[in-house]
Amino acid sequence: MSDTWLPSSWREKPIAQDVKYPDEKHLATVLSKLSTLPPIVTPQEIERLRYQLGLVQRNEAFLLHAGDCAESFDACTHENISSKIGLILSFSLILVWGARLPVVRVGRIAGQYAKPRSSSFENVGGREVLSFRGDNVNGLDVNDRTPDPERLLRAYFHSTTTLNYLRGLLTSGFASLHHPRDWSLTHVRSPSLRREFETIVDGLSDALDFSRTIGVESNSTSYERGGGRGTLGEVDFYTSHEGLMLAYEEALTREFTSSKKKHYYNTSAHFLWIGDRTRQLTGAHVEYFRGIRNPIGIKVGPSMEAGELSRLLDIVNPDKETGRVTLITRYGARKIDDHLAGHISAVQKSGHPVAWICDPMHGNTLTSSSGLKTRNFGTIIEELTACLRIHNACNSRLGGVSLEFTGELNEEGFSVTECVGGSMELSEEELGLRYQSFCDPRLNFEQSLDVAFLISNHFKQERRNGNKPGSVDGPDVLYSELGGRPQTPNEV
Template sequence: MSTSSTWSPSSWRDRTVAQAVKYEDPAKLQSVLGKITKLPPLVTPSEIERLRHQLALVQQNKAFLLHAGDCAESFDACTHENITAKLGLILSFSLILIWGARMPVVRIGRIAGQYAKPRSSGTEKIGDREVPSFRGDNVNGFDPDDRKPDPERLLSAYFHSTTTLNCLRGLLASGFASLNHPRDWSLSHVRSPILRKEFERISESISDAMDFSRTIGADGGPSFELGGTHTVQGEVDFYTSHEGLLLDYEESLTRHLPVPPALRKTSDEKAWYNTSAHFVWIGDRTRQLDGAHVEYFRGIRNPIGIKVGPSMQPDELVRLLDVVNPDKVPGRVTLITRYGAEKIAQFLAGHIAVVQKAAHPVVWVCDPMHGNTLTTSAGVKTRHFRTIVSELVACLRIHSECGSRLGGVSLEFTGEINDEGFSVTECLGGSMELNEQELGLRYQSFCDPRLNFEQSLDVAFVISEFFKSQRQGKGNLDAANVLLSELGKRA
């Protein structure tokens, strides 16, 4: 990737910053950023480069990308139980996909740093009060009386990210992802007998296959773990991500580090890595071509995501790709489309066509969540499972018709359960048939509504059916029809 000599980690400061946070005490902000600059990196260049290589494999139809987690993390949710539940759901989803697709799954969690939240307005109405909008735990508090942006929250974000990463790495190193015991990922609270039966069938089939392999002496060790490449015996690759919204924070964790030896063009080659996460993305509200975010993102070596919505003009998309990936490096850019079920047919094909014509290598990922939010008659913000899967089905169909391929899915989901062992109730439908009256039972998100454990596995089985249909020799469009049929059973 070429980086202009005019770029530096701070060159974005000469541009207009969308979604900027205004701090009352700039000196305090600089003091906090100075501390973060001296703290250790959260992730390493070798991990970042390995992810970029695996995303190139996704582009080549040799892997599938699962990008999933919370809309916005909270500091209070940084517990061993919650982190374990999130990882368990991502692994369970991966297992179902691998079983249907027979290809590795690249897992990127919206975790260990997804604390900021872009907002369409600087203020919001709470009761009779108009207060500054909640911007995420690394900016201000959810409590209406705690809305003043506080730079110390950036330091808290760093340490909560560190704690989360430590927990994730400990779980993976301890064999939590081993296929020898997928039930440890917990289905104890799943109330759908269909889901439980299907997941147990897959688990038992894999267990039988592994027993047979061991019997004939073909036990491949780590290769029998949950897909992908491996760093340490018994571990699987798992990557972290967040929206690169607060550029002050991102700059403070951008380091000039040696490129891994196998990738160096010279013996002393270094590159600028954002060490706050393996993967960062530009949001739909911050992708202005002449804006600060695009300027910052064009210079880091990390693989990056770009949200693509209805307001993205086709020529604008190509110009944006030209800026952030002028050398057309494989694995560098992931396009995350988020149109809404009613608009995807109007926009996706045109975006695919211009990217194909420009010969830009990208991973196409469907985000069927953000364009399908609705408000119930009682004023509750929610999403419906049927609409989410409808956009996903349309995305698969349109890619097929355009000679393209959907390489992954981006979901907002959670594996969290309460003390009574029940999942959250934030989205409607699914095999558990969640209705409007049940939304208030365990609505825990302070941001956007998330699919719960059961609804997430519903989506996993639907995608798995699509890939299974492909493997059985049916065309993509036939497989999409299978998906629609499966949707009818689960919605």
């Protein structure tokens, strides 16, 4: 592999998940326009995230990577954005309270419009059509499946609109710790969850009152030394998406000087990841990712060989820089014991600094008897607890989670019904009530907070053990805290 790198170097490599546009001239015009538009995020924000991910690698912070499987242009509304950010803030508050660690918040937001597909075509109503590849490529309607370059421009403007509102929301007091009830309690209908969240809020209020009484001001900590009060005001918040559409990513890659050195930054998002379908060592995506300064994620699934993972790290992070690489494991509850320990061992032997985070969603998707894609809350927890157990056994540590969840509510104020189980014991028969995802099923508000409390309780127990990794509660113990094991949908 050549040491010479340019944002266009990927074009010389074989590309997976490529999109064929019928009008290449139109595409070139759109990409030229994108290359002149202002950056969506700044190098200073990207560097700050790299610093904080370095803390995650040193077990001094916890990473929450969360949001939609794929965003839609239509979902770019102030209600949806506010609900999503409120859920992320609620989840991170629960983690901070239990783990006593800062939480690095990275949303799958403001750019997560593309989706990989296993086939270029799909059958819809007995008709073979081009697969839906996400709103930045084509339409969900079967009559709108021709890839349209103008959708890349629409993706740019929807991303900037989303981030602009997000910045305004978080700098106007929405994230203030003085009123966290506004994030969750109007949405949560589970009595047990409301009680647990109220306990945290009451404790937080007492702590804030005490600090105010004795005149304690917020002091700079090692977490804050990355620069400034926070990327988006009162709290740090970063954006991410899968770096799937390389022509789009190239158009938004700009050269800046940082620490007296010139670097190429992808200014479409703070954090980008390589998917399990596009991580070929000699492929276009790995070639592109190795040259950008952004911190990157790599999805690691059961098809990844241990030696392949080590070689991939050598390519994308040859200097073994901290804060650069996050490994997002996604095996499925039935396969994690066969693969995770070997991957941990390979990385430990390689000497590469990485943050390990668990994606318990993607390996656990199934089809219900009604034909809807779903996920079982119980299986998600099984993979998560197995991940904690295996990391402990390998003298490693889980540094975060990657979840597909939503704070989206319908007009009556009810959460979506896409995954079964959780404290509300959502059954398979209830999936069709408020199934709103056009992509993969997401945890709803209550189910997401269920996961937050389970992780928080794990780290709270660990702190009681003197911050020494100990035994991990099995799924049955965790389910008992939520009112019993969730029902299992039929796998067909």
